[in-house]
Amino acid sequence: MGPLRSYRWIVLALIILLGAPSCLPEGKSAGSTSGSSGGSGSGGGPYFLAVADTEKIIAQAVQESQARGKASTIAVVDRVGNVLGVFRMTGADTTVTITSGRGVTSGLEGVGVPDTLAAIAKAVTGAYLSSAGNAFTSRTANQIIQEHFNPKETFAPSGPLFGVQFSSLPCSDLSVSFASGMPQAFIGPKRSPLGLSADPGGQPLYVDDDLVGGIGVISDGIYGLDLDISDVDTDDDELIAIAGTFGFEAPIDIRANHITVEGKSLRFADGSTTDLISNPALAPSFASLTGGVVGDVVAVTGYNDGPIVVGKEFGEADSGIRADISGAFGSLNAFILVDGANVPRFPPIAGTEGTGDDLTQAEVITILTEALSVAFRARAQIRRPLGSHAQVTVSVVDTNGEVLGIVRTPDAPIFGTDVSLQKARTAAFFSNTVAAADLNSVGAPISDYVTDVQAFVGPTALADGIAFSDRAGGNLARPFYTDGIDGNPHGPFSRTFADWSPFSTGLQLDLVVGNLVEHLLFVAGAPDDTGKCTGLPIVNMGTMASRLANGIQIFPGSVPIYRNGTLIGGIGVSGDGIDQDDMISFLGLHNAGVALGTGVGNAPPGIRADTLAPQGTLLRYVNCPFSPFLDTNEQNVCAGK
Amino acid sequence: MDLTRIFRLRLSALGLTLMVVAHPATAEDHDFKLSRVSHQLISAEADNVHLGQLLRWLGAHAGIDVETTAAADRHLRYSGTLTGTVGELLQQLLENENYVVMFSPADHHGARGKRKVARILVMGPAGDGRGARGAKRPENAPARDAALFEEDRPGTGGAGPKVGDLLPASTEVSTAVQTTKDPAPPGNAPGSIKAAGDGPERLLPSGTALSSMLVDPAHAHITRTVQLGGEVPLATHVITKTTDGRTLQRTALGEWVPWDRDEATLIDNRFTPSGGTLTFKVDDESLMDRFFPISYTVAYRTETGLKFGVFSVMPRQPAPR
Numbered sequence: 001m002g003p004l005r006s007y008r009w010i011v012l013a014l015i016i017l018l019g020a021p022s023c024l025p026e027g028k029s030a031g032s033t034s035g036s037s038g039g040s041g042s043g044g045g046p047y048f049l050a051v052a053d054t055e056k057i058i059a060q061a062v063q064e065s066q067a068r069g070k071a072s073t074i075a076v077v078d079r080v081g082n083v084l085g086v087f088r089m090t091g092a093d094t095t096v097t098i099t100s101g102r103g104v105t106s107g108l109e110g111v112g113v114p115d116t117l118a119a120i121a122k123a124v125t126g127a128y129l130s131s132a133g134n135a136f137t138s139r140t141a142n143q144i145i146q147e148h149f150n151p152k153e154t155f156a157p158s159g160p161l162f163g164v165q166f167s168s169l170p171c172s173d174l175s176v177s178f179a180s181g182m183p184q185a186f187i188g189p190k191r192s193p194l195g196l197s198a199d200p201g202g203q204p205l206y207v208d209d210d211l212v213g214g215i216g217v218i219s220d221g222i223y224g225l226d227l228d229i230s231d232v233d234t235d236d237d238e239l240i241a242i243a244g245t246f247g248f249e250a251p252i253d254i255r256a257n258h259i260t261v262e263g264k265s266l267r268f269a270d271g272s273t274t275d276l277i278s279n280p281a282l283a284p285s286f287a288s289l290t291g292g293v294v295g296d297v298v299a300v301t302g303y304n305d306g307p308i309v310v311g312k313e314f315g316e317a318d319s320g321i322r323a324d325i326s327g328a329f330g331s332l333n334a335f336i337l338v339d340g341a342n343v344p345r346f347p348p349i350a351g352t353e354g355t356g357d358d359l360t361q362a363e364v365i366t367i368l369t370e371a372l373s374v375a376f377r378a379r380a381q382i383r384r385p386l387g388s389h390a391q392v393t394v395s396v397v398d399t400n401g402e403v404l405g406i407v408r409t410p411d412a413p414i415f416g417t418d419v420s421l422q423k424a425r426t427a428a429f430f431s432n433t434v435a436a437a438d439l440n441s442v443g444a445p446i447s448d449y450v451t452d453v454q455a456f457v458g459p460t461a462l463a464d465g466i467a468f469s470d471r472a473g474g475n476l477a478r479p480f481y482t483d484g485i486d487g488n489p490h491g492p493f494s495r496t497f498a499d500w501s502p503f504s505t506g507l508q509l510d511l512v513v514g515n516l517v518e519h520l521l522f523v524a525g526a527p528d529d530t531g532k533c534t535g536l537p538i539v540n541m542g543t544m545a546s547r548l549a550n551g552i553q554i555f556p557g558s559v560p561i562y563r564n565g566t567l568i569g570g571i572g573v574s575g576d577g578i579d580q581d582d583m584i585s586f587l588g589l590h591n592a593g594v595a596l597g598t599g600v601g602n603a604p605p606g607i608r609a610d611t612l613a614p615q616g617t618l619l620r621y622v623n624c625p626f627s628p629f630l631d632t633n634e635q636n637v638c639a640g641k
Numbered sequence: 642m643d644l645t646r647i648f649r650l651r652l653s654a655l656g657l658t659l660m661v662v663a664h665p666a667t668a669e670d671h672d673f674k675l676s677r678v679s680h681q682l683i684s685a686e687a688d689n690v691h692l693g694q695l696l697r698w699l700g701a702h703a704g705i706d707v708e709t710t711a712a713a714d715r716h717l718r719y720s721g722t723l724t725g726t727v728g729e730l731l732q733q734l735l736e737n738e739n740y741v742v743m744f745s746p747a748d749h750h751g752a753r754g755k756r757k758v759a760r761i762l763v764m765g766p767a768g769d770g771r772g773a774r775g776a777k778r779p780e781n782a783p784a785r786d787a788a789l790f791e792e793d794r795p796g797t798g799g800a801g802p803k804v805g806d807l808l809p810a811s812t813e814v815s816t817a818v819q820t821t822k823d824p825a826p827p828g829n830a831p832g833s834i835k836a837a838g839d840g841p842e843r844l845l846p847s848g849t850a851l852s853s854m855l856v857d858p859a860h861a862h863i864t865r866t867v868q869l870g871g872e873v874p875l876a877t878h879v880i881t882k883t884t885d886g887r888t889l890q891r892t893a894l895g896e897w898v899p900w901d902r903d904e905a906t907l908i909d910n911r912f913t914p915s916g917g918t919l920t921f922k923v924d925d926e927s928l929m930d931r932f933f934p935i936s937y938t939v940a941y942r943t944e945t946g947l948k949f950g951v952f953s954v955m956p957r958q959p960a961p962r
Contacts, residue, residue, distance in 0.1 A: 179933050179956050182858060339884045339932040349886040352902060403886070538848035541880060542888050542902040544936040544951045 055286035064243035078311030080188020107504025122202030122216025133383035135250030138202030183340025201237025246280030371588025381577025416574030423558035423572030467603030557581030
């Protein structure tokens with residue numbers, strides 16, 4: 001049996017809002033800002049949530065809460081995570097407890113967090129995991145992040161998005177902070193206060209089949225998940241959220257339960273409008289609910305000012321994501337991130353190492369373009385209708401973790417923006433010979449993971465230049481090694497299974513948990529909200545950050561980038577199935593290398609992590625899908641490359 | 642406005658940092674005395690003493706250097722007699738506070754075999770009762786947190802705490818939360834405050850993360866003061882980055898020009914030391930069109946090379962309405 005780690009960290013957290021977010025005067029928010037020509041019912045777009053829409057959504061949810069005898073906190077966000085409104089019903093818990101229900105006491109388990117943050121995280125999850133081609137909920141997330149897929153299905157591998165809950169974190173250098181009165185105030189993608197949520201009660205919101213946002217509800221005092229999906233729950237949070245979506249429902253055909261992964265149907269919700277006690281069509285006016293008797297809107301430090309605001313129309317510059325007009329990506333329908341002045345964020349730039357092997361700007365453009373080209377040809381796993389191409393975000397970084405470029409397809413789910421960057425950095429970092437030293441410099445318990453992985457994989461692990469894709473690193477981050485095999489010991493980046501939960505993953509969480517706690521303090525009133533994601537050392541004067549400036553990711557979709565055998569960066573892809581993400585990163589890089597002819601490409605096969613067999617089981621490098629393309633019948637497209 | 646002060650306490654021997662808060666006008670009007678009861682036990686008598694002072698004293702007992710910084714507090718005073726180990730006293734002092742503790746329990750590899758408090762964050766007074774659903778509240782803390790200072794090494798049978806073992810690096814105690822809600826806090830520079838701890842920080846050859854700052858974006862006058870530790874800067878530098886990935890450096894005239902990341906091309910800003918510290922003028926303009934957070938590097942060159950630190954700036958937000 002491999003080394004055991006009873007548990008690494010315990011977080012005992014007693015969080016209270018010192019002075020709860022103040023309520024607004026009666027009626028202040030209602031009708032203060034109305035959608036222009038858009039919003040629901042405008043027909044033909046533009047598509048966004050007008051103030052009246054958000055008020056209606058909240059009123060419908062409040063009515064259902066009352067019918068269920070619940071006091072809820074309800075958040076509505078737009079597609080890029082702007083918090084449009086948070087409504088707390090009188091008597092609602094202002095602090096909710098994180099728990100998986102597995103009896104684990106480490107990690108974030110047992111931490112008390114503000115109700116508002118839980119509701120926002122659930123709303124963000126509904127919005128971020130969805131797109132015009134797939135409608136996922138926080139219940140869907142619950143299904144795909146646990147130790148087995150499906151949960152409790154023994155000897156089945158872990159969920160395909162194992163670890164995604166720790167993305168779009170407050171400390172991410174990609175995700176945007178709300179800054180009242182500033183041009184960036186409503187630029188996305190916004191951060192999520194607790195990462196993504198697996199607690200049912202987070203739903204996407206649609207107008208005319210276009211994704212416009214999400215709703216999140218917390219009413220039960222628990223920010224948790226569902227360990228057993230073999231039954232059908234009656235979950236108040238979820239049903240209240242469903243009431244809120246009335247008139248803004250996800251198109252039936254793209255809902256998660258119409259999408260399969262590995263032959264298994266995904267879960268959308270354990271209820272529908274037919275399970276509601278109230279009739280959303282008869283919901284009272286929002287104005288009649290405010291003022292404190294029923295509840296009121298609240299301001300949440302770092303997320304909104306209080307009054308309900310209009311949502312941004314996705315794809316326009318003021319949403320922070322728009323079409324690229326530079327022409328850098330040729331004829332591809334590429335989208336990019338922009339700031340509040342419509343200046344591109346993360347345009348292609350050259351590597352910053354100054355070693356002579358650095359990626360050039362032209363090479364970065366080629367890598368991004370080739371990866372996008374693969375995505376536009378790839379048969380999507382998680383999208384409807386069948387025959388759609390994949391929709392993803394692609395990130396390229398150098399060995400310092402500096403972003404050299406980010407580009408996306410038009411309808412890529414927002415969650416993949418931050419995740420693709422996490423993946424790129426993770427691959428570049430774990431393939432770097434300085435990885436062990438960087439982690440050791442943080443001290444315990446982070447350095448203990450180095451000890452463990454070197455005992456598990458070999459004494460030079462993370463210091464010998466072995467090329468780690470995220471799939472390979474993820475193999476080592478599961479509570480069972482080999483993945484999914486019950487009773488096996490845990491991987492060296494994971495806690496023991498007895499001490500593991502989605503709120504207590506191991507290295508991934510331990511790297512960022514300090515910042516998460518800092519963020520809770522910030523929301524409670526502390527002034528500091530710009531802490532670094534991890535305690536890793538700053539690379540140099542120019543980078544101003546560590547190599548892991550938005551945390552790590554532990555599910556597949558990235559590979560390191562080499563030039564003639566020398567590590568020079570990483571590419572990360574996120575937004576579709578993990579095999580598709582793998583293929584787009586690996587094959588995109590390969591194709592770029594062929595096109596460039598400058599020695600740039602994938603790791604030499606001899607140094608890839610799939611040459612390692614810790615504990616007798618080979619690690620995996622990438623796994624590309626069957627019949628991957630829409631325009632050819634090619635198979636085994638990654639073989640031999 | 643309630644001007645206040647944060648005391649930043651540094652356990653030099655253990656690398657432990659405690660950060661507490663006290664009122665400046667009364668920070669020194671305490672009355673307490675210390676006595677050693679046994680090898681492990683100590684006793685402290687306090688009469689209307691700020692919690693910050695007590696925590697600072699406890700830190701000093703364990704070999705702590707104390708730095709004072711500025712922030713706010715309004716409520717934390719303590720009277721009575723405390724007896725126990727340093728760990729127990731800390732626990733008693735903290736039990737009525739709202740705090741977060743992170744620690745590493747026993748490591749099965751056996752190398753360390755004991756609990757390690759990694760961090761304590763004290764947020765201030767407890768709230769107003771248990772939530773309707775029984776959500777965890779601060780007043781429930783003592784029972785569960787009793788384990789905080791207990792050793793978890795097999796074979797020790799839960800022997801008395803050994804604070805030297807139990808409180809490792811990076812522990813922090815902060816009570817600055819409530820008062821920082823003041824929308825117009827004092828600052829060490831016009832239009833800006835430091836987020837945590839205003840004792841001048843030191844730059845390092847490997848770089849250091851300096852505390853972040855909040856500024857009025859319309860009138861940002863960002864300066865940064867660092868301790869020199871007797872060093873004489875040969876040149877001083879300020880660097881920032883833009884949204885679109887460019888790296889800029891400040892000239893001596895306060896202009897921003899591209900920097901190619903070559904240390905040899907850094908421009909000397911000619912800031913001069915004063916009283917053992919060095920103050921960098923970082924930015925002095927409207928930041929209304931900037932994208933936050935803005936990161937800056939401040940650096941100086943010595944005969945042995947560059948030393949630098951990095952900090953971030955966010956716009957100060959209006960108080961919630």
